[in-house]
Amino acid sequence: xxxxxxxxxxxxxxxxxxxxxxxxxxxxxxxxxxxxxxxxxxxxxxxxxxxxxxxxxxxxxxxxxxxxxxxxxxxxxxxxxxxxxxxxxxxxxxxxxxxxxxxxxxxxxxxxxxxxxxxxxxxxxxxxxxxxxxxxxxxxxxxxxxxxxxxxxxxxxxxxxxxxxxxxxxxxxxxxxxxxxxxxxxxxxxxxxxxxxxxxxxxxxxxxxxxxxxxxxxxxxxxxxxxxxxxxxxxxxxxxxxxxxxxxxxxxxxxxxxxxxxxxxxxxxxxxxxxxxxxxxxxxxxxxxxxxxxxxxxxxxxxxxxxxxxxxxxxxxxxxxxxxxxxxxxxxxxxxxxxxxxxxxxxxxxxxxxxxxxxxxxxxxxxxxxxxxxxxxxxxxxxxxxxxxxxxxxxxxxxxxxxxxxxxxxxxx
DNA sequence: GGTAGCATGATTATCCCA
DNA sequence: TGGGATAATCATGCTACC
Numbered sequence: 282x283x284x285x286x287x288x289x290x291x292x293x294x295x296x297x298x299x300x301x302x303x304x305x306x307x308x309x310x311x312x313x314x315x316x317x318x319x320x321x322x323x324x325x326x327x328x329x330x331x332x333x334x335x336x337x338x339x340x341x342x343x344x345x346x347x348x349x350x351x352x353x354x355x356x357x358x359x360x361x362x363x364x365x366x367x368x369x370x371x372x373x374x375x376x377x378x379x380x381x382x383x384x385x386x387x388x389x390x391x392x393x394x395x396x397x398x399x400x401x402x403x404x405x406x407x408x409x410x411x412x413x414x415x416x417x418x419x420x421x422x423x424x425x426x427x428x429x430x431x432x433x434x435x436x437x438x439x440x441x442x443x444x445x446x447x448x449x450x451x452x453x454x455x456x457x458x459x460x461x462x463x464x465x466x467x468x469x470x471x472x473x474x475x476x477x478x479x480x481x482x483x484x485x486x487x488x489x490x491x492x493x494x495x496x497x498x499x500x501x502x503x504x505x506x507x508x509x510x511x512x513x514x515x516x517x518x519x520x521x522x523x524x525x526x527x528x529x530x531x532x533x534x535x536x537x538x539x540x541x542x543x544x545x546x547x548x549x550x551x552x553x554x555x556x557x558x559x560x561x562x563x564x565x566x567x568x569x570x571x572x573x574x575x576x577x578x579x580x581x582x583x584x585x586x587x588x589x590x591x592x593x594x595x596x597x598x599x600x601x602x603x604x605x606x607x608x609x610x611x612x613x614x615x616x617x618x619x620x621x622x623x624x625x626x627x628x629x630x631x632x633x634x635x636x637x638x639x640x641x642x643x644x645x646x647x648x649x650x651x652x653x654x655x656x657x658x659x660x661x662x663x664x665x666x667x668x669x670x671x672x673x674x675x676x677x678x679x680x681x682x683x684x685x686x687x688x689x690x691x692x693x694x
Numbered sequence: 695g696g697t698a699g700c701a702t703g704a705t706t707a708t709c710c711c712a
Numbered sequence: 713t714g715g716g717a718t719a720a721t722c723a724t725g726c727t728a729c730c
Binding site: 386420501655 | 719721723724
Binding site: 348353389390391392473474475476539540541660662663 | 696697698699700701702703704705706707708
């Protein structure tokens with residue numbers, strides 16, 4: 282454990298900041314002409330993050346064997362409503378060059394995965410946040426970004442944070458022995474009809490209240506599949522509209538896709554309120570709008586968050602390989618946006634030359650945002666949870682490659 | 695070929711108690 | 713402090729059906 286939560290990092294941790302700078306929250310601006318900020322040159326000599334007892338270990342030496350301990354509670358650099366405190370992130374100088382960037386993946390990844398991701402993203406410590414503080418469902422995710430952390434604001438209206446606040450109709454049949462007040466992580470698969478029928482039969486054949494053994498079985502399945510009580514002894518999976526609501530998307534955002542595709546797309550998506558809280562610091566910095574490079578866009582969680590924040594998107598270059606997700610984003614974009622949406626299918630088609638061409642065309646990107654595939658990192662994957670170098674998750678290296686290309690090209694514009 | 699239904703543990707972290 | 717118990721987890725592959 283060589284990391285300590287970044288929110289406790291203070292200026293006094295390091296006497297020397299030869300290769301780090303305290304984030305200057307006024308550094309980025311696109312509206313009044315992109316200024317070339319003064320950045321210190323990278324130093325080959327790395328310094329360490331962490332403080333106190335953790336300060337003697339480094340994320341850079343033998344990163345594959347290292348692991349980042351998850352904060353408890355998983356509140357990132359601060360939650361809405363927290364009392365103001367001095368948060369001064371020490372970021373490597375080269376990470377602070379424009380554009381802003383924001384990377385996301387599952388918090389509970391395989392050992393060493395976040396250490397490697399952090400190492401590739403300038404050694405910045407991930408901000409681990411559980412979306413249970415923003416909505417009625419858990420969603421433990423890690424975010425690496427170079428955004429300021431002061432002056433964040435929440436989306437209004439504030440979403441309900443308990444099951445009964447979100448769906449009061451289910452309280453009628455909710456048994457007292459089911460103590461759940463929030464859902465677990467919304468995933469890509471839903472419970473089968475056979476399972477809910479088995480639960481119904483087990484309850485119907487048991488006493489009232491059910492035996493301890495039946496309660497244990499039912500509760501385990503309810504927690505695993507996020508089941509709700511729709512009648513006496515009857516449970517059901519959440520439907521797509523409910524998942525959209527919990528995740529912060531507009532009603533029927535995924536219309537047009539099949540049920541299976543909806544579940545998969547939503548299970549893979551951002552929790553909008555959480556991401557919007559982090560991105561909210563951009564609103565005042567880009568009053569004239571932003572150019573966004575959205576990698577692994579999915580159903581447009583980042584775009585929806587920016588839209589809900591009232592941040593105008595002049596252009597979004599979106600890269601998403603799933604046809605259904607691209608259709609969902611395109612439909613939403615056409616209905617709500619006046620800017621330009623440029624779509625690509627494969628991140629690997631976004632070469633250095635292509636990126637340079639886009640930057641010449643658009644004048645640069647203000648934000649590079651995306652969450653690369655978690656398939657080989659996620660605990661739910663029983664078949665190929667092989668770590669960062671798995672077929673899907675290795676694409677995080679394309680995020681790094683593209684971000685580095687954008688930074689280097691924009692530094693020379 | 696596309697879709698839906700279904701069955702399929704392991705890894706990781708945390709809690710609790712001796 | 714160590715080990716067992718408990719809990720959570722952006723999923724994949726096979727089969728049937730249209």
